[in-house]
Amino acid sequence: MAIMNVKALTFDVFGTVVDWRSSLIREGEALGKAKRLSVDWAKFADAWRGLYQPAMDEVRSGRRPWTKLDDLHRESLDKLLAQFGIKGFTEAEIDHLNRAWHRLDPWPDSVPGLTRLKRKFVLATLSNGNVALIVNMAKYGGLPWDAVLGAEVARYYKPQPECYRTTAALLGLAPGECMMVAAHNGDLGHASEVGLRTAFVPRPNEHGPGSNRDVTPARQWDVVAKDFQDLATQLGC
Amino acid sequence: MAIMNVKALTFDVFGTVVDWRSSLIREGEALGKAKRLSVDWAKFADAWRGLYQPAMDEVRSGRRPWTKLDDLHRESLDKLLAQFGIKGFTEAEIDHLNRAWHRLDPWPDSVPGLTRLKRKFVLATLSNGNVALIVNMAKYGGLPWDAVLGAEVARYYKPQPECYRTTAALLGLAPGECMMVAAHNGDLGHASEVGLRTAFVPRPNEHGPGSNRDVTPARQWDVVAKDFQDLATQLGC
Secondary structure (H helix, E strand, O other): OHHHHOOEEEEOOEOOOEOHHHHHHHHHHHHHHHOOOOOOHHHHHHHHHHOHHHHHHHHHOOOOOOOOHHHHHHHHHHHHHHHOOOOOOOHHHHHHHHHHHHOOOEOOOHHHHHHHHHOOOEEEEEEOOOHHHHHHHHHHHOOOOOEEEEHHHHOOOOOOHHHHHHHHHHOOOOHHHEEEEEOOHHHHHHHHHHOOEEEEOOOOOOOOOOOOOOOOOOOOOOEEOOOHHHHHHHOOO | OHHHHOOEEEEOOEOOOEOHHHHHHHHHHHHHHHOOOOOOHHHHHHHHHHOHHHHHHHHHOOOOOOOOHHHHHHHHHHHHHHHOOOOOOOHHHHHHHHHHHHOOOEOOOHHHHHHHHHOOOEEEEEEOOOHHHHHHHHHHHOOOOOEEEEHHHHOOOOOOHHHHHHHHHHOOOOHHHEEEEEOOHHHHHHHHHHOOEEEEOOOOOOOOOOOOOOOOOOOOOOEEOOOHHHHHHHOOO
16 A cells, blocks of 8 residues: 555644634634724634635746745734724734744644554655745644744745745655645645645634534545544544 | 743754764664575664765756755765675565665653643754655654755755755745754854754764764854753753
Protein backbone atom coordinates (compact mmCIF):
# COMPACT_ATOMS: atom_id res chain seq x y z
CA MET A 1 0.00 0.00 0.00
CA ALA A 2 1.33 3.42 -0.99
CA ILE A 3 0.75 4.88 2.43
CA MET A 4 3.30 2.43 3.90
CA ASN A 5 6.01 4.78 2.54
CA VAL A 6 4.68 7.83 4.35
CA LYS A 7 7.26 9.35 6.71
CA ALA A 8 5.78 12.78 7.35
CA LEU A 9 2.30 14.16 7.80
CA THR A 10 1.85 17.72 6.56
CA PHE A 11 -1.06 19.58 8.06
CA ASP A 12 -3.41 22.23 6.95
CA VAL A 13 -3.99 24.26 10.13
CA PHE A 14 -6.90 26.75 9.92
CA GLY A 15 -10.04 24.67 10.24
CA THR A 16 -8.24 21.32 10.23
CA VAL A 17 -6.25 21.62 13.48
CA VAL A 18 -7.82 24.69 15.08
CA ASP A 19 -11.31 26.12 15.30
CA TRP A 20 -10.62 29.61 13.95
CA ARG A 21 -14.27 30.74 13.90
CA SER A 22 -15.21 30.11 17.53
CA SER A 23 -11.85 31.45 18.65
CA LEU A 24 -12.22 34.71 16.73
CA ILE A 25 -15.74 35.13 18.09
CA ARG A 26 -14.44 34.53 21.62
CA GLU A 27 -11.67 37.11 21.17
CA GLY A 28 -14.03 39.64 19.56
CA GLU A 29 -16.60 39.26 22.31
CA ALA A 30 -14.00 39.72 25.04
CA LEU A 31 -12.71 42.89 23.40
CA GLY A 32 -16.22 44.10 22.60
CA LYS A 33 -17.28 43.65 26.21
CA ALA A 34 -14.24 45.54 27.50
CA LYS A 35 -14.95 48.37 25.05
CA ARG A 36 -18.77 48.24 25.43
CA LEU A 37 -19.34 47.60 21.73
CA SER A 38 -22.34 46.02 20.09
CA VAL A 39 -20.94 43.97 17.21
CA ASP A 40 -22.05 40.69 15.64
CA TRP A 41 -18.71 38.95 16.09
CA ALA A 42 -19.77 35.81 14.21
CA LYS A 43 -20.48 38.00 11.21
CA PHE A 44 -17.19 39.81 11.79
CA ALA A 45 -15.24 36.52 11.95
CA ASP A 46 -16.85 35.26 8.74
CA ALA A 47 -16.18 38.55 6.98
CA TRP A 48 -12.53 38.48 8.10
CA ARG A 49 -12.10 34.95 6.82
CA GLY A 50 -13.95 35.99 3.66
CA LEU A 51 -11.16 38.43 2.80
CA TYR A 52 -8.52 35.69 3.20
CA GLN A 53 -8.52 34.21 -0.31
CA PRO A 54 -8.84 37.55 -2.17
CA ALA A 55 -5.90 38.96 -0.16
CA MET A 56 -3.69 35.96 -0.99
CA ASP A 57 -4.76 36.14 -4.63
CA GLU A 58 -2.97 39.47 -4.93
CA VAL A 59 0.25 37.71 -3.94
CA ARG A 60 -0.40 34.51 -5.91
CA SER A 61 -1.01 36.49 -9.08
CA GLY A 62 2.25 38.42 -8.66
CA ARG A 63 0.34 41.72 -8.47
CA ARG A 64 2.07 42.34 -5.16
CA PRO A 65 5.34 40.98 -3.74
CA TRP A 66 5.47 38.36 -1.03
CA THR A 67 3.44 39.51 1.97
CA LYS A 68 3.01 37.37 5.05
CA LEU A 69 -0.41 36.41 6.35
CA ASP A 70 -0.16 38.54 9.52
CA ASP A 71 0.09 41.60 7.27
CA LEU A 72 -2.77 40.48 5.00
CA HIS A 73 -4.90 39.82 8.09
CA ARG A 74 -4.11 43.29 9.36
CA GLU A 75 -5.11 45.01 6.12
CA SER A 76 -8.38 43.07 6.11
CA LEU A 77 -8.95 43.93 9.76
CA ASP A 78 -8.48 47.65 9.12
CA LYS A 79 -11.08 47.47 6.33
CA LEU A 80 -13.54 45.59 8.52
CA LEU A 81 -13.19 47.88 11.51
CA ALA A 82 -14.24 50.73 9.24
CA GLN A 83 -17.00 48.68 7.61
CA PHE A 84 -18.46 47.58 10.95
CA GLY A 85 -18.17 51.13 12.28
CA ILE A 86 -15.84 50.09 15.09
CA LYS A 87 -13.91 53.09 16.40
CA GLY A 88 -11.69 54.05 19.29
CA PHE A 89 -9.28 51.11 19.29
CA THR A 90 -5.68 51.93 20.08
CA GLU A 91 -2.93 50.59 17.81
CA ALA A 92 -2.04 48.09 20.55
CA GLU A 93 -5.66 46.88 20.71
CA ILE A 94 -5.88 46.46 16.94
CA ASP A 95 -2.58 44.57 16.93
CA HIS A 96 -3.83 42.37 19.76
CA LEU A 97 -7.03 41.61 17.83
CA ASN A 98 -5.01 40.86 14.68
CA ARG A 99 -2.99 38.37 16.70
CA ALA A 100 -6.18 36.55 17.66
CA TRP A 101 -5.06 34.30 14.78
CA HIS A 102 -2.08 33.34 16.97
CA ARG A 103 -4.47 32.22 19.72
CA LEU A 104 -6.85 29.82 17.98
CA ASP A 105 -8.12 26.88 20.00
CA PRO A 106 -7.31 23.35 18.81
CA TRP A 107 -10.25 21.01 18.19
CA PRO A 108 -10.56 18.71 21.26
CA ASP A 109 -8.95 15.72 19.50
CA SER A 110 -6.08 17.70 17.93
CA VAL A 111 -3.48 17.61 20.73
CA PRO A 112 -4.07 13.99 21.84
CA GLY A 113 -4.22 12.81 18.22
CA LEU A 114 -1.06 14.67 17.19
CA THR A 115 0.75 13.38 20.26
CA ARG A 116 0.05 9.81 19.13
CA LEU A 117 0.90 10.54 15.48
CA LYS A 118 4.20 12.18 16.48
CA ARG A 119 5.56 8.86 17.77
CA LYS A 120 5.60 7.42 14.26
CA PHE A 121 5.67 10.37 11.85
CA VAL A 122 7.33 13.73 11.36
CA LEU A 123 4.57 16.29 11.88
CA ALA A 124 4.96 19.47 9.83
CA THR A 125 2.60 22.34 9.22
CA LEU A 126 1.80 23.11 5.58
CA SER A 127 -0.32 26.16 6.21
CA ASN A 128 -0.70 29.60 4.68
CA GLY A 129 -0.11 31.00 8.16
CA ASN A 130 3.29 32.64 8.61
CA VAL A 131 5.92 31.03 10.82
CA ALA A 132 5.44 33.32 13.84
CA LEU A 133 1.67 32.84 13.71
CA ILE A 134 1.96 29.05 13.65
CA VAL A 135 4.73 28.96 16.29
CA ASN A 136 2.79 31.21 18.67
CA MET A 137 -0.40 29.20 18.08
CA ALA A 138 1.51 26.01 18.89
CA LYS A 139 2.76 27.51 22.16
CA TYR A 140 -0.76 28.71 22.98
CA GLY A 141 -2.51 25.42 22.23
CA GLY A 142 0.24 22.89 22.93
CA LEU A 143 0.52 21.62 19.35
CA PRO A 144 3.59 19.35 19.12
CA TRP A 145 4.94 20.16 15.64
CA ASP A 146 8.31 18.82 14.54
CA ALA A 147 8.62 21.55 11.91
CA VAL A 148 6.78 24.71 10.94
CA LEU A 149 6.95 24.96 7.15
CA GLY A 150 4.45 25.90 4.42
CA ALA A 151 3.74 29.21 2.71
CA GLU A 152 6.11 31.71 4.29
CA VAL A 153 9.11 29.41 4.03
CA ALA A 154 8.21 28.41 0.45
CA ARG A 155 7.18 31.98 -0.44
CA TYR A 156 4.16 30.59 -2.26
CA TYR A 157 0.63 30.41 -0.94
CA LYS A 158 -1.37 27.21 -1.23
CA PRO A 159 -2.71 25.92 -3.50
CA GLN A 160 0.30 26.86 -5.64
CA PRO A 161 2.23 23.63 -6.21
CA GLU A 162 5.56 25.13 -5.07
CA CYS A 163 4.15 25.42 -1.56
CA TYR A 164 3.60 21.64 -1.29
CA ARG A 165 6.77 20.75 -3.19
CA THR A 166 9.08 22.99 -1.16
CA THR A 167 7.70 21.63 2.10
CA ALA A 168 8.40 18.03 1.06
CA ALA A 169 11.86 19.00 -0.22
CA LEU A 170 12.77 20.76 3.04
CA LEU A 171 11.82 17.58 4.88
CA GLY A 172 14.21 15.71 2.58
CA LEU A 173 11.33 13.59 1.29
CA ALA A 174 9.72 12.74 -2.00
CA PRO A 175 6.15 14.07 -2.26
CA GLY A 176 4.84 10.49 -2.02
CA GLU A 177 6.52 10.13 1.39
CA CYS A 178 4.34 12.97 2.71
CA MET A 179 0.65 12.80 3.52
CA MET A 180 -1.39 15.98 3.48
CA VAL A 181 -3.97 16.10 6.27
CA ALA A 182 -6.80 18.56 5.68
CA ALA A 183 -10.47 19.18 6.28
CA HIS A 184 -10.74 20.67 2.80
CA ASN A 185 -11.17 18.61 -0.34
CA GLY A 186 -9.62 21.37 -2.46
CA ASP A 187 -6.37 21.38 -0.48
CA LEU A 188 -6.10 17.60 -0.78
CA GLY A 189 -6.77 17.75 -4.51
CA HIS A 190 -3.90 20.19 -5.05
CA ALA A 191 -1.57 18.22 -2.75
CA SER A 192 -2.45 15.08 -4.63
CA GLU A 193 -1.60 16.66 -8.01
CA VAL A 194 1.93 17.23 -6.72
CA GLY A 195 2.15 13.61 -5.55
CA LEU A 196 1.40 13.81 -1.83
CA ARG A 197 -0.73 11.15 -0.19
CA THR A 198 -3.99 12.43 1.31
CA ALA A 199 -6.00 12.19 4.53
CA PHE A 200 -9.38 13.84 4.88
CA VAL A 201 -10.60 14.76 8.35
CA PRO A 202 -13.92 16.59 8.09
CA ARG A 203 -14.58 19.46 10.49
CA PRO A 204 -18.32 19.97 10.05
CA ASN A 205 -18.42 22.84 12.56
CA GLU A 206 -15.62 24.87 10.98
CA HIS A 207 -18.02 27.38 9.42
CA GLY A 208 -20.52 27.28 12.25
CA PRO A 209 -23.77 25.40 12.62
CA GLY A 210 -25.65 24.40 9.48
CA SER A 211 -22.74 24.69 7.08
CA ASN A 212 -22.50 22.04 4.40
CA ARG A 213 -19.01 22.79 3.08
CA ASP A 214 -16.54 19.92 2.96
CA VAL A 215 -18.57 17.65 5.20
CA THR A 216 -17.90 14.59 3.04
CA PRO A 217 -14.91 13.41 1.01
CA ALA A 218 -15.17 14.55 -2.61
CA ARG A 219 -12.90 11.77 -3.83
CA GLN A 220 -11.44 8.52 -2.63
CA TRP A 221 -8.62 9.95 -0.51
CA ASP A 222 -5.96 7.58 0.86
CA VAL A 223 -7.44 7.90 4.33
CA VAL A 224 -10.72 9.31 5.58
CA ALA A 225 -10.80 9.70 9.36
CA LYS A 226 -13.42 11.13 11.63
CA ASP A 227 -10.89 13.02 13.78
CA PHE A 228 -7.17 12.99 14.67
CA GLN A 229 -7.57 10.16 17.18
CA ASP A 230 -9.18 8.04 14.47
CA LEU A 231 -6.41 9.09 12.05
CA ALA A 232 -3.80 7.89 14.57
CA THR A 233 -5.59 4.57 14.93
CA GLN A 234 -5.90 4.09 11.17
CA LEU A 235 -2.20 4.90 10.68
CA GLY A 236 -1.19 2.37 13.33
CA CYS A 237 -0.06 4.79 16.05
CA MET B 1 18.00 44.57 31.77
CA ALA B 2 18.03 44.00 28.00
CA ILE B 3 17.53 40.29 28.35
CA MET B 4 14.10 40.92 29.93
CA ASN B 5 12.82 41.50 26.36
CA VAL B 6 14.02 38.13 25.08
CA LYS B 7 11.15 36.02 23.71
CA ALA B 8 13.03 33.39 21.70
CA LEU B 9 16.25 31.50 22.14
CA THR B 10 17.99 30.63 18.88
CA PHE B 11 20.42 27.75 19.08
CA ASP B 12 23.58 26.77 17.39
CA VAL B 13 23.29 22.98 17.19
CA PHE B 14 26.54 21.19 16.19
CA GLY B 15 28.71 21.24 19.30
CA THR B 16 26.32 23.37 21.34
CA VAL B 17 23.35 20.99 21.60
CA VAL B 18 24.82 17.74 20.28
CA ASP B 19 28.18 16.00 20.57
CA TRP B 20 28.94 15.52 16.86
CA ARG B 21 32.46 14.13 17.37
CA SER B 22 31.69 11.22 19.70
CA SER B 23 28.58 10.42 17.68
CA LEU B 24 30.45 10.26 14.36
CA ILE B 25 33.15 8.09 15.97
CA ARG B 26 30.44 5.77 17.33
CA GLU B 27 28.77 5.50 13.90
CA GLY B 28 32.10 4.99 12.12
CA GLU B 29 33.21 2.29 14.53
CA ALA B 30 29.92 0.41 14.18
CA LEU B 31 30.19 0.47 10.40
CA GLY B 32 33.90 -0.33 10.48
CA LYS B 33 33.32 -3.35 12.69
CA ALA B 34 30.56 -4.64 10.42
CA LYS B 35 32.83 -4.20 7.40
CA ARG B 36 36.04 -5.37 9.18
CA LEU B 37 37.85 -2.10 8.48
CA SER B 38 40.79 -0.67 10.34
CA VAL B 39 40.20 3.09 10.36
CA ASP B 40 41.02 5.80 12.92
CA TRP B 41 37.47 7.10 13.20
CA ALA B 42 38.43 9.99 15.49
CA LYS B 43 40.76 11.22 12.79
CA PHE B 44 38.05 10.59 10.20
CA ALA B 45 35.47 12.59 12.22
CA ASP B 46 37.87 15.51 12.64
CA ALA B 47 38.76 15.46 8.94
CA TRP B 48 35.06 15.44 8.00
CA ARG B 49 34.35 18.40 10.24
CA GLY B 50 37.50 20.03 8.88
CA LEU B 51 35.94 20.19 5.42
CA TYR B 52 32.80 21.87 6.78
CA GLN B 53 33.84 25.54 6.63
CA PRO B 54 35.65 25.31 3.26
CA ALA B 55 32.59 23.63 1.72
CA MET B 56 30.25 26.35 2.99
CA ASP B 57 32.68 29.03 1.85
CA GLU B 58 32.00 28.01 -1.74
CA VAL B 59 28.34 28.85 -1.18
CA ARG B 60 28.93 31.94 0.97
CA SER B 61 31.20 33.43 -1.69
CA GLY B 62 28.62 32.87 -4.41
CA ARG B 63 31.01 30.60 -6.32
CA ARG B 64 28.30 27.94 -6.22
CA PRO B 65 24.53 28.24 -5.84
CA TRP B 66 22.70 27.35 -2.65
CA THR B 67 23.59 23.80 -1.62
CA LYS B 68 22.23 22.21 1.52
CA LEU B 69 24.53 20.82 4.19
CA ASP B 70 23.55 17.17 3.56
CA ASP B 71 24.96 17.55 0.06
CA LEU B 72 28.13 19.32 1.22
CA HIS B 73 28.63 16.57 3.83
CA ARG B 74 28.24 13.95 1.14
CA GLU B 75 30.83 15.54 -1.14
CA SER B 76 33.27 15.75 1.76
CA LEU B 77 32.53 12.15 2.70
CA ASP B 78 33.24 10.92 -0.83
CA LYS B 79 36.62 12.69 -0.73
CA LEU B 80 37.50 11.25 2.67
CA LEU B 81 36.52 7.70 1.79
CA ALA B 82 39.06 7.88 -1.05
CA GLN B 83 41.65 9.64 1.11
CA PHE B 84 41.35 7.05 3.92
CA GLY B 85 41.42 4.23 1.38
CA ILE B 86 37.98 2.97 2.42
CA LYS B 87 36.46 0.82 -0.33
CA GLY B 88 33.58 -1.55 -0.85
CA PHE B 89 30.74 0.54 0.61
CA THR B 90 27.43 0.32 -1.21
CA GLU B 91 25.58 3.53 -2.08
CA ALA B 92 23.11 2.74 0.72
CA GLU B 93 25.97 2.35 3.23
CA ILE B 94 27.55 5.64 2.18
CA ASP B 95 24.19 7.39 2.44
CA HIS B 96 23.64 5.85 5.87
CA LEU B 97 27.06 7.10 7.02
CA ASN B 98 26.34 10.55 5.60
CA ARG B 99 23.17 10.62 7.64
CA ALA B 100 25.17 9.99 10.81
CA TRP B 101 24.80 13.80 11.10
CA HIS B 102 21.04 13.16 11.56
CA ARG B 103 21.81 10.88 14.53
CA LEU B 104 24.04 12.97 16.77
CA ASP B 105 23.66 12.48 20.52
CA PRO B 106 22.57 15.44 22.66
CA TRP B 107 24.86 16.44 25.54
CA PRO B 108 23.38 14.98 28.75
CA ASP B 109 21.94 18.34 29.90
CA SER B 110 20.48 19.32 26.50
CA VAL B 111 17.05 17.67 26.64
CA PRO B 112 16.27 18.43 30.31
CA GLY B 113 17.57 21.99 29.92
CA LEU B 114 15.60 22.66 26.72
CA THR B 115 12.48 21.19 28.28
CA ARG B 116 12.70 23.77 31.08
CA LEU B 117 13.57 26.63 28.71
CA LYS B 118 10.65 25.77 26.41
CA ARG B 119 8.14 26.70 29.13
CA LYS B 120 9.15 30.34 28.93
CA PHE B 121 10.75 30.86 25.51
CA VAL B 122 10.28 29.96 21.88
CA LEU B 123 13.12 27.57 21.06
CA ALA B 124 14.35 27.76 17.47
CA THR B 125 17.37 26.27 15.79
CA LEU B 126 19.70 28.70 14.04
CA SER B 127 22.07 26.13 12.60
CA ASN B 128 23.82 25.59 9.31
CA GLY B 129 22.25 22.13 9.27
CA ASN B 130 19.45 21.72 6.73
CA VAL B 131 15.86 21.34 7.88
CA ALA B 132 15.63 17.55 7.36
CA LEU B 133 18.91 17.01 9.21
CA ILE B 134 17.77 19.05 12.22
CA VAL B 135 14.25 17.56 12.21
CA ASN B 136 15.56 13.99 12.05
CA MET B 137 18.13 14.73 14.76
CA ALA B 138 15.37 16.13 16.97
CA LYS B 139 13.30 12.96 16.50
CA TYR B 140 16.38 10.82 17.23
CA GLY B 141 17.45 12.70 20.36
CA GLY B 142 14.13 14.05 21.64
CA LEU B 143 15.01 17.73 21.18
CA PRO B 144 11.84 19.81 21.75
CA TRP B 145 12.23 22.61 19.17
CA ASP B 146 9.36 24.99 18.51
CA ALA B 147 10.78 25.87 15.09
CA VAL B 148 13.55 24.63 12.82
CA LEU B 149 14.97 27.69 11.07
CA GLY B 150 18.49 28.89 10.22
CA ALA B 151 20.58 28.47 7.09
CA GLU B 152 18.44 26.47 4.69
CA VAL B 153 15.35 28.55 5.29
CA ALA B 154 17.32 31.82 5.08
CA ARG B 155 19.43 30.50 2.17
CA TYR B 156 22.53 32.00 3.81
CA TYR B 157 25.08 30.15 5.90
CA LYS B 158 26.20 31.53 9.23
CA PRO B 159 27.98 33.75 9.94
CA GLN B 160 26.39 35.75 7.14
CA PRO B 161 24.15 38.34 8.82
CA GLU B 162 21.11 37.40 6.68
CA CYS B 163 21.02 34.02 8.40
CA TYR B 164 20.51 35.57 11.85
CA ARG B 165 18.25 38.36 10.56
CA THR B 166 15.92 36.09 8.60
CA THR B 167 15.52 33.74 11.56
CA ALA B 168 14.46 36.60 13.85
CA ALA B 169 12.13 37.98 11.17
CA LEU B 170 10.44 34.61 10.62
CA LEU B 171 9.80 34.46 14.37
CA GLY B 172 8.15 37.88 14.04
CA LEU B 173 10.70 39.33 16.44
CA ALA B 174 13.24 42.12 16.51
CA PRO B 175 16.83 40.81 16.73
CA GLY B 176 17.03 42.11 20.32
CA GLU B 177 14.10 39.87 21.29
CA CYS B 178 16.19 36.82 20.31
CA MET B 179 19.09 35.35 22.25
CA MET B 180 21.68 33.29 20.40
CA VAL B 181 22.87 30.31 22.42
CA ALA B 182 26.20 28.88 21.29
CA ALA B 183 29.37 27.20 22.47
CA HIS B 184 31.34 29.28 19.97
CA ASN B 185 32.49 32.82 20.62
CA GLY B 186 32.61 33.54 16.89
CA ASP B 187 28.95 32.67 16.36
CA LEU B 188 27.93 34.89 19.27
CA GLY B 189 30.03 37.75 17.95
CA HIS B 190 28.29 37.65 14.57
CA ALA B 191 24.85 37.29 16.17
CA SER B 192 25.62 40.24 18.39
CA GLU B 193 26.59 42.44 15.43
CA VAL B 194 23.08 41.91 14.04
CA GLY B 195 21.55 42.83 17.42
CA LEU B 196 20.79 39.46 19.01
CA ARG B 197 21.41 38.94 22.72
CA THR B 198 23.99 36.28 23.53
CA ALA B 199 24.42 33.26 25.79
CA PHE B 200 27.68 31.32 25.90
CA VAL B 201 27.59 27.69 27.00
CA PRO B 202 31.09 26.19 26.69
CA ARG B 203 31.39 22.59 25.53
CA PRO B 204 35.01 21.82 26.41
CA ASN B 205 34.79 18.25 25.06
CA GLU B 206 33.42 19.21 21.64
CA HIS B 207 36.74 18.66 19.89
CA GLY B 208 37.84 15.77 22.08
CA PRO B 209 40.10 15.65 25.10
CA GLY B 210 42.80 18.31 25.43
CA SER B 211 41.23 20.85 23.08
CA ASN B 212 41.46 24.48 24.15
CA ARG B 213 39.07 26.01 21.61
CA ASP B 214 36.23 28.15 22.97
CA VAL B 215 36.61 26.96 26.54
CA THR B 216 36.16 30.46 27.96
CA PRO B 217 34.03 33.45 26.95
CA ALA B 218 35.96 35.82 24.69
CA ARG B 219 33.76 38.77 25.61
CA GLN B 220 31.22 39.77 28.20
CA TRP B 221 28.23 37.96 26.71
CA ASP B 222 24.76 38.65 28.16
CA VAL B 223 24.77 35.25 29.83
CA VAL B 224 27.52 32.71 30.47
CA ALA B 225 26.16 29.36 31.66
CA LYS B 226 27.93 26.13 32.41
CA ASP B 227 25.29 24.00 30.68
CA PHE B 228 21.64 24.17 29.57
CA GLN B 229 20.32 23.43 33.05
CA ASP B 230 22.31 26.35 34.39
CA LEU B 231 21.06 28.48 31.47
CA ALA B 232 17.47 27.61 32.41
CA THR B 233 18.13 28.57 36.02
CA GLN B 234 19.78 31.86 35.07
CA LEU B 235 16.88 32.73 32.73
CA GLY B 236 14.33 32.07 35.46
CA CYS B 237 12.85 28.85 34.08
